[in-house]
Amino acid sequence: NKRVRGVSVFRPFVFGSIAHPFDPEQKPPNCPPDHTHRWEIFVRGVNGEDISYWLKKVQFKLHETYAHNVRSIEEPPFEVSETGWGEFEIQIKLYFVTESNEKPQTLWHSLKLHPYGPDAEGMKERRETVVSQNYEEIIFNEPVEPFYEILTGG
Numbered sequence: 001n002k003r004v005r006g007v008s009v010f011r012p013f014v015f016g017s018i019a020h021p022f023d024p025e026q027k028p029p030n031c032p033p034d035h036t037h038r039w040e041i042f043v044r045g046v047n048g049e050d051i052s053y054w055l056k057k058v059q060f061k062l063h064e065t066y067a068h069n070v071r072s073i074e075e076p077p078f079e080v081s082e083t084g085w086g087e088f089e090i091q092i093k094l095y096f097v098t099e100s101n102e103k104p105q106t107l108w109h110s111l112k113l114h115p116y117g118p119d120a121e122g123m124k125e126r127r128e129t130v131v132s133q134n135y136e137e138i139i140f141n142e143p144v145e146p147f148y149e150i151l152t153g154g
């Protein structure tokens with residue numbers, strides 16, 4: 001497969017987490033008693049843009065305290081929903097469509113459950129949704145021709 005020389009193609013996306021504290025009275029069914037939050041980790045397009053034409057699969061590696069802690073999501077939405085009590089680093093591995101010939105790329109995200117701010121102690125007791133997300137751009141340098149066609153809609 002020939003590469004398109006001298007060309008770089010950028011594709012934007014967003015990845016991160018959103019966490020909601022439970023109402024202590026309303027824990028989800030089958031939820032362990034020490035869990036305090038429901039959270040999601042996700043990789044998505046900017047403004048809901050479809051990214052599945054270049055992103056084939058996302059593997060999220062959760063903390064080892066989770067059963068089946070490696071979660072592979074093969075189609076959009078590329079996200080995992082869980083409950084828990086603690087913050088940890090999540091490894092996110094991006095797999096590109098077969099035509100791309102590209103190796104997977106790894107990102108890291110710190111799952112945030114608690115709001116941070118000047119009053120750190122008090123903040124931990126505050127019950128609010130915590131969003132932690134990053135805008136990122138993936139760069140495909142000298143993509144192979146079939147992938148270049150896909151990327152540019154050619």
Ligand code: SLL
Nearest residue numbers: 032063065066084085086087088
């Ligand atoms: C900590 N380093 O000690 C972190 C680890 C692990 C979080 C946090 C649920 C596990 C389960 C969970 O929230 N694990 O019961 O499935 O703070």
